[in-house]
Amino acid sequence: MDFGIGERGQALRAEVRAFLKEHLTDELAERCHRTGVAHDDAFVRAMHEAGLLALGWPEEWGGRPCDPLGLSVVEEELSKAEAPTYGVSTTHMVARAILRCGNDRQRAEIIPRAVRGEILIVLGFTEPECGSDLAAARTRAVRDGDEWVINGSKMFTTNAHIGDYVFLLARTGTTSKHEGLTVFLVPADQPGIEAQAVRTISGERTNITYYRDARVHDDWRIGDVGGGWRVLGEALQEEHSVGFGASMLRLLEAAEGWARTARGNSGRPRITDPDVRERLGRCAAEAEVSLLLQRRAAAMAGQGVVPVAEGPMAKLFSSEALTRAAEDLFDLLGPDALRGHLSPGAPEGGRVEHALRFSLGTTIYGGTSEIQRGIIARRGLGLPR
Amino acid sequence: MDVAPSDEQRRLVESFTALFGDASPPSRVRAAEPLGFDPALWETVRSAGIVAMAVGEADGGWGAEPLDLALVAEVQGRFLAPVPIVEAQVAARLLARLRTPRAASALAAALAGERTVTMAVHPSREGVARLVPAGAVADDVLVMDGGRLLLVPSGGDHGQVENLGAMPLADLRLGPDAEVLADGPGAEAAYETALDEFLLLTAAAQVGIAARAVEIGVGYVKQRRAFGVPIGSFQSIGHALADSATAVDGARLLTYEAAWAHGTEPGRFAELAAMAFAFATETAREATYRSLHFHGGYGFTDEYDIQLYYRRARAWAAVCLEPRAAYRRAADHRYSAVRTAAPMEEQWTSA
Ligand SMILES: Cc1cc2nc3c(=O)[nH]c(=O)nc-3n(C[C@H](O)[C@H](O)[C@H](O)COP(=O)(O)OP(=O)(O)OC[C@H]3O[C@@H](n4cnc5c(N)ncnc54)[C@H](O)[C@@H]3O)c2cc1C
Numbered sequence: 001m002d003f004g005i006g007e008r009g010q011a012l013r014a015e016v017r018a019f020l021k022e023h024l025t026d027e028l029a030e031r032c033h034r035t036g037v038a039h040d041d042a043f044v045r046a047m048h049e050a051g052l053l054a055l056g057w058p059e060e061w062g063g064r065p066c067d068p069l070g071l072s073v074v075e076e077e078l079s080k081a082e083a084p085t086y087g088v089s090t091t092h093m094v095a096r097a098i099l100r101c102g103n104d105r106q107r108a109e110i111i112p113r114a115v116r117g118e119i120l121i122v123l124g125f126t127e128p129e130c131g132s133d134l135a136a137a138r139t140r141a142v143r144d145g146d147e148w149v150i151n152g153s154k155m156f157t158t159n160a161h162i163g164d165y166v167f168l169l170a171r172t173g174t175t176s177k178h179e180g181l182t183v184f185l186v187p188a189d190q191p192g193i194e195a196q197a198v199r200t201i202s203g204e205r206t207n208i209t210y211y212r213d214a215r216v217h218d219d220w221r222i223g224d225v226g227g228g229w230r231v232l233g234e235a236l237q238e239e240h241s242v243g244f245g246a247s248m249l250r251l252l253e254a255a256e257g258w259a260r261t262a263r264g265n266s267g268r269p270r271i272t273d274p275d276v277r278e279r280l281g282r283c284a285a286e287a288e289v290s291l292l293l294q295r296r297a298a299a300m301a302g303q304g305v306v307p308v309a310e311g312p313m314a315k316l317f318s319s320e321a322l323t324r325a326a327e328d329l330f331d332l333l334g335p336d337a338l339r340g341h342l343s344p345g346a347p348e349g350g351r352v353e354h355a356l357r358f359s360l361g362t363t364i365y366g367g368t369s370e371i372q373r374g375i376i377a378r379r380g381l382g383l384p385r
Numbered sequence: 386m387d388v389a390p391s392d393e394q395r396r397l398v399e400s401f402t403a404l405f406g407d408a409s410p411p412s413r414v415r416a417a418e419p420l421g422f423d424p425a426l427w428e429t430v431r432s433a434g435i436v437a438m439a440v441g442e443a444d445g446g447w448g449a450e451p452l453d454l455a456l457v458a459e460v461q462g463r464f465l466a467p468v469p470i471v472e473a474q475v476a477a478r479l480l481a482r483l484r485t486p487r488a489a490s491a492l493a494a495a496l497a498g499e500r501t502v503t504m505a506v507h508p509s510r511e512g513v514a515r516l517v518p519a520g521a522v523a524d525d526v527l528v529m530d531g532g533r534l535l536l537v538p539s540g541g542d543h544g545q546v547e548n549l550g551a552m553p554l555a556d557l558r559l560g561p562d563a564e565v566l567a568d569g570p571g572a573e574a575a576y577e578t579a580l581d582e583f584l585l586l587t588a589a590a591q592v593g594i595a596a597r598a599v600e601i602g603v604g605y606v607k608q609r610r611a612f613g614v615p616i617g618s619f620q621s622i623g624h625a626l627a628d629s630a631t632a633v634d635g636a637r638l639l640t641y642e643a644a645w646a647h648g649t650e651p652g653r654f655a656e657l658a659a660m661a662f663a664f665a666t667e668t669a670r671e672a673t674y675r676s677l678h679f680h681g682g683y684g685f686t687d688e689y690d691i692q693l694y695y696r697r698a699r700a701w702a703a704v705c706l707e708p709r710a711a712y713r714r715a716a717d718h719r720y721s722a723v724r725t726a727a728p729m730e731e732q733w734t735s736a
Contacts, residue, residue: 001452002387002396003642004649009386069386139394257722278709279714284719285660285712288642289635293386296638312630370624381603381630385616 003292006063009073012055012066019050024083032084033341036205039087039120039159048117048138051090061099061111072076072298076291080246087120087159092308093166094121094185097235101223110185121185121205122163124154124209125232131155134169135229139211141170148172148184148221150192151215154363160195163188167302168216169232172225181228186216202357236367237306241299243318244362245290247355248325252283254351255329262333262347279332284323309380316372326352326359388413388457388638398456404433405464406679411690417467422522426467430482431498439474444481445487445496451582452644459637462593465693469519469553472503476527479504479579483567485536491525491536491566500524505557506583512559518704520555521545529576530559533568549702576722579657584662584711585647587701588640591665595633595672596700598694602626602676609681627630629672652708656718662702663711669698 005013023046029151032038034160047053056071057063066074078085095114098106113119128369130136139152150170160166166186173180195207223231259271260279268274293314297307307314327354330337363369377383389407390398417423439454440446454474461470473495480502482490494500505514514520514528514537523546526537537559546554567575603626606617616622643657675694677684684691706714712728 001390003645005386010575054411063722107484271720274713277720278713281660281716282663282715285639285664285715288657288660289639292638293631293635296388296634297386299388309630310634313634316627317631317635343630349573370620371625373627374620374629376627377617377620380459381599381623381626383603383623383626384615 001072005069005073005295008070012073013077015050016052016074017053019047020077020083023047023050024081024371028084032082033203036199036203037159037162038084038204039162040084040112043084044088047085047088048115053092053117054115057111057115058099062115063147065338066299068301069295070183072295076246078243080250081262082250087122087163088117090123090159091119091121093238094123094234096238097231098185098222099168099229100234101227106185106217106222113329118269119164120123120159120162121165121167121187122157122159124157124160124166124168124186126154126156127154128155128208134166134232135169137169137181139168139170141168141172141182141184141216142174142214143218146218148216148218150184150186150216152208152211154211156198156206157195157209158204158206160188160193160209161205161333162196165234167222168224168244169228170342172228176231178207179226180230182225183222183228183231184216185220185222186214187220190214193204200361202354202361204358209312235286239366242311242366243294243314244289244322244359245287245294246319247358247362248322250285251322251352251355252280252287252331253323254278254348254355255283255332258333258352261334276332279328283329286321286325288320290314299343308377312367312372312375313380314377316317316369320369322355323359323363326355330356345353365381388641389731393530394453395455395714398460399420399454401457401460402463404429405460405466409464409466411465411693414465414467414693418551419547420521420545421467422469422519422553423467426466427501427522428498429467430468430470432474432696435468435470435499436473436477437496440477440481440492440496444492446477446481450644451647452641454586455640456729457645458589459593459596459640461599462590465594465697467551469501469503469522471583471590471644472519472523475502475579476502476525477588478582479527479575480566482575483572483576485566487536487564488566495525502527502582504579505529507631509559514557514559514576516546516548516554516704517557519553520557521553526557527566527576527579528557528559528563529573530563530591532573534566534572534576535559535563536564536566538576547704548700551702552699552704554704555685563653571732577655581658584705584714585640585643588643588658588661588665590701591662591669592633592637594694594698595629595636595665595669598669598672598676598691599626599629599633601691601694602629602679603609605676606679616679625675626679629675630670632664633666633672636661636668639653639664657714659711659715659718661709663715666698666702666708666711667701669694673698 054064055066091114095111098110141148141150166188168184168186192212194210198206211241259276262270264270297310297314300307336347339346340353415515418449433645438447441448477495480488495502501523502525503519503523508529528535528537609616640661646654646657675697677691683689
């Protein structure tokens with residue numbers, strides 16, 4: 001057994017840190033915070049120029065070899081720094097799905113541009129009436145010659161207002177729930193699609209999108225008609241090392257920074273207080289467990305084993321632990337914890353307050369905690385439905 | 386990162402799984418209560434080299450890594466084997482660390498199987514070492530007494546303290562035959578490392594307890610039916626077991642990481658060992674509680690095995706530290722630069 005990230009992991013980590021130091025400026029971080037948009041064209045271009053976007057892609061597609069474990073080290077650094085990479089991750093998730101399920105033409109059009117950071121693809125799965133039960137999607141696509149005509153609405157289409165394409169799950173048949181679904185790559189810039197901002201408590205901006213006779217050419221159908229559920233499965237399957245261990249480290253560092261400087265009644269730094277130490281110790285332990293579960297899932301993927309229950313374990317544990325830690329460390333800071341990011345004098349720039357807000361979404365998107373537990377119970381423990 | 390055991394480690398786990406599977410089924414665990422000691426099994430594992438594996442070849446042992454010891458402790462936890470493996474291993478390693486002639490002869494007696502040596506995990510107070518693990522069955526006890534590390538022959542007259550976990554605990558009065566093995570900062574440092582190792586191996590045993598508790602629970606809820614369906618199809622049951630299964634995997638990874646750090650990142654070992662102990666203990670408590678609860682009334686009876694696990698998950702930890710104190714201990718190592726001035730005993734036990 002080996003719990004190190006190895007020389008290669010260390011080198012990658014150093015590379016990402018150096019990149020972030022140069023490109024994740026205070027000004028950019030501030031802008032992302034204010035707009036709630038975790039995507040920035042110039043930043044993504046810089047990632048491409050630094051060779052970071054190509055990581056893990058096959059060399060024939062201009063990629064740079066990197067195993068899933070190396071990728072998870074990179075993800076950890078980006079996520080700990082709150083780098084604006086949500087757009088990159090959705091784009092690459094779709095590009096990987098196209099690599100597996102698309103045709104040659106689709107691959108040739110999409111993958112090189114995704115690897116160079118030239119396009120932004122957003123995910124149109126969730127609807128106003130269904131999210132966990134994605135197969136209940138009602139947004140319809142009806143064939144019209146070489147094209148499909150789309151009507152319906154999608155909820156929580158993050159980045160739809162700036163995206164180039166929507167990876168859209170649509171209903172094309174009504175006889176079977178799961179086999180009546182088809183996936184399309186729909187150009188976002190057309191009159192039939194409207195994105196309206198939806199604001200969230202963390203400040204993250206997402207959208208509700210309306211489709212009114214929107215059109216997509218059949219060339220941009222990904223996979224078979226009625227094969228959408230399988231394509232979706234492949235796309236989601238690729239997300240192995242999803243987790244929030246690095247967000248916990250970010251929160252922990254903020255709380256540690258506070259504890260080293262804030263003084264209690266005795267005049268000594270709060271970090272000398274056993275209660276403070278206990279709570280930081282617990283957060284540090286659960287952050288470690290989160291990262292270990294994430295890296296284990298990535299290591300399995302690297303060996304060609306699908307982490308069927310292990311991936312959900314990492315997502316479930318890390319998001320729930322982050323939520324607990326944010327709640328506890330918010331309490332720990334006392335009334336000052338209330339001071340938000342924009343208020344001068346907020347402890348550690350309001351990071352703990354922000355973590356409290358941010359953490360809540362992590363147990364919801366990417367499959368809620370209940371959905372993850374269900375997968376672990378049935379596929380990991382073999383319990384009956 | 387590679388979380389798979391080596392072939393050699395896999396064989397080690399297989400051989401102890403086979404050994405305890407034969408020699409420590411729940412019936413034997415029950416039969417060994419209330420003392421919590423099976424002399425025949427102790428003889429078997431001792432001749433299989435359980436103490437020798439823990440110390441280096443130069444000291445007459447086999448030089449197994451802490452990771453190997455953790456793997457064995459996990460198997461012991463799965464089977465609740467009523468033998469003082471962790472106690473004897475950690476005590477032997479402490480003797481080896483002291484490098485004095487008397488410590489060497491005590492170690493030689495332990496390795497030869499002439500004497501069972503254990504250690505008190507709290508410093509003595511007013512001439513008494515309290516709740517010494519395996520104190521009721523050991524021949525010699527290592528005790529920290531006011532900055533001196535003593536070798537105390539138990540004299541055989543120390544009756545067991547009746548306890549929740551059916552552990553062979555004893556309160557031990559330090560008599561005139563106690564010998565000083567070492568004193569000063571060197572003794573304290575050696576003892577502290579032994580405590581870290583005790584926490585690590587207890588964490589591993591807790592992982593075994595928790596993992597087995599989840600298996601027992603899963604097995605039961607697949608069979609038991611209510612309202613016409615297996616109770617395992619109820620989400621309130623399935624989801625709780627999923628949370629425990631997740632925590633078990635996390636606790637196991639954290640424990641192995643701590644054991645790995647012992648040799649590879651020694652600067653992090655003490656912190657990780659305390660974290661692993663705290664997290665694995667909380668995991669084992671929760672897993673055994675849930676599993677027992679999902680047995681309904683049967684879980685509350687003596688007849689079902691889950692109660693054996695429930696009691697030990699609490700007792701094996703409580704003899705050392707409550708989890709909250711272990712998180713504080715982890716923080717003490719993590720933030721050593723701003724260490725509180727509290728004396729060692731307080732850090733180990735204090736609220
Ligand atoms: C900030 C943010 C960004 C997002 N970005 C995107 C995006 O870019 N693209 C996209 O398609 N979606 C996105 N989502 C949507 C997200 O994936 C869904 O919100 C999520 O999957 C849950 O679906 P829902 O909101 O419809 O809740 P519901 O499915 O209605 O669930 C409501 C509650 O019921 C519980 N529940 C549901 N089913 C079960 C069950 N079988 N057993 C037990 N409990 C159950 C859920 O756990 C939840 O607590 C985003 C969401 C947020 C908050």
